Amino acid sequence: MKFKTNTSPFFSSENNVRSVMLQVLIALIPGTLVVTYFYGWGILINVTLSVFFALALEALALILRKRPVLPFLGDFSALITGWLLALALPPLIPWWVIFVGVFFAIIVAKHLYGGLGYNPFNPAMVGFAVLIISFPLEMTQWIQAGHINAVSNTLNQSQVLSLLDSIKSVLVITSPPDWDAITMATPLDAVKTGLRAGTPYTEVISKSPYLANTTSNTWLWSGLAFTLGGLWLLYKKVIHWQIPAALIGSLIIISGLFHLFSSDVYATPLLHVFSGATILAAFFIATDPVSASTTPTGKILYGVGIGLLIYIIRTWGNYPDAVAFAVLIMNMAVPTIDYYTQPRTFGYGSAIRKSHSKQPSTKEENKS
Numbered sequence: 329m330k331f332k333t334n335t336s337p338f339f340s341s342e343n344n345v346r347s348v349m350l351q352v353l354i355a356l357i358p359g360t361l362v363v364t365y366f367y368g369w370g371i372l373i374n375v376t377l378s379v380f381f382a383l384a385l386e387a388l389a390l391i392l393r394k395r396p397v398l399p400f401l402g403d404f405s406a407l408i409t410g411w412l413l414a415l416a417l418p419p420l421i422p423w424w425v426i427f428v429g430v431f432f433a434i435i436v437a438k439h440l441y442g443g444l445g446y447n448p449f450n451p452a453m454v455g456f457a458v459l460i461i462s463f464p465l466e467m468t469q470w471i472q473a474g475h476i477n478a479v480s481n482t483l484n485q486s487q488v489l490s491l492l493d494s495i496k497s498v499l500v501i502t503s504p505p506d507w508d509a510i511t512m513a514t515p516l517d518a519v520k521t522g523l524r525a526g527t528p529y530t531e532v533i534s535k536s537p538y539l540a541n542t543t544s545n546t547w548l549w550s551g552l553a554f555t556l557g558g559l560w561l562l563y564k565k566v567i568h569w570q571i572p573a574a575l576i577g578s579l580i581i582i583s584g585l586f587h588l589f590s591s592d593v594y595a596t597p598l599l600h601v602f603s604g605a606t607i608l609a610a611f612f613i614a615t616d617p618v619s620a621s622t623t624p625t626g627k628i629l630y631g632v633g634i635g636l637l638i639y640i641i642r643t644w645g646n647y648p649d650a651v652a653f654a655v656l657i658m659n660m661a662v663p664t665i666d667y668y669t670q671p672r673t674f675g676y677g678s679a680i681r682k683s684h685s686k687q688p689s690t691k692e693e694n695k696s
Contacts, residue, residue, distance in 0.1 A: 345444070349404035351566045352612065355557030356411060359608070362553035363415065366546040367471060369494040370419025375411055377423055377498070381430040382410030389439040405444050409433050412452040412612060416605055416652075417459070418470045420497045425466050429455035449659045450619045453652040460647065470514050515547055515603040517648035519595050528592040551602035558611025567615040570624060574631025575610045575638075576601060582639045600639065604649035609634070613651065619659045626662075626669040633658045 364371040386406035390397045400406075413429055433455030441447045460467045522532035561567045579600055586594040600606065605613070614620060614634050621630035634654045641650030 345403040345405065348566050349408050351561060351564050352408055353404060355560045356612065358556050359550060359554035360415065363550050366550065367419045369491045370498065373494055373498050374414040374417050374419065374421065374426060377426050378410040378414035378430055379407050381427050382406045382434055385431060385434040389435055393439065406434060409451045413455050415608060416456050418467065420471060420494060421466055422500050423498050425459060425463055429459045432458045445618055447618055450613060450616050450655055453613060453655045456652040457656060460652065468517070514648060515599065516642060519599060520648050523593060529595060548602045551607040554607045554611065558607065561611060567611065568627060570627035571615050571620060571631040572610040574628045575614055575635040578632040578635030579606065579639055582636060594643065600642065605651040606638065609651040609655060614655055619662065621662050621665050623666050623669040623671060626665040629665050629669065630658055630662065633661065
């Protein structure tokens, strides 16, 4: 008689790559829908093109590396990279800019380092950094929040730039009439420009209806939607609390201190947290399991570093938003952080170390 003998592990984890990425996709949906509502079809076009390019380039890289294609495409990692990059891009941005960003994210930042699990840098942020440095004009053409009236070229809450017109604009077939009239600076860019011109912060805010009125602050509502997705990831234990809490907390503390020091020169914590890509970074980008810190203490240091760098670059740097650069800089510091924050090995405590220190050395044993 043969007995079936099982070997360890006796308990298997459900958190494989595919299931984790699927939860991230679900968490991204609320924020994506809210941003699409305010900025139109261009957001969904960005996501569609970016995801398509990401999957196509992922398949091409796998074929060239002689790796199986379907298993790696099925883990949704390339899809997530394309989706996150798309959310960071302005609506109606030309398709070729999206392709360049995805190329650097998938081919350069991911596969040239060995593929998923070997990339030291967050692929989506590498793609974004390349684009913001190489194509600053295209990357700053954000359309005005609200629904664009394609006929009168004015903001109208009841009409929206049609899907066909949006596709034509992205494919560079046609561009919306009076393009300069429907584009605007982001809140961070508007505040940065105003403060550098010597305008008090309160006056800068009062000049922008999207900043002065909380109910019409589209960046605030978008941030809350992504926060909802982030809380879902925390609830499903896909991510841990240390990085989001450390990133947002450090950004609130440093921006709050400077605002208290001079309220006319430095922006409020509310602007820094709910403008730009702060919330997206805290829950979806900085928590990347491959390029982020893995130790409990290291995650806190990693998150704090990103939060501080975001504020420093936003306040004194040349770029209005600094999420990509802050994340990439801290990605470089991850090996050092993890090396010096390794948790204590189980069974190797202070008592054991003391007993080892009391044992005679080799020279003392030889003397005896």
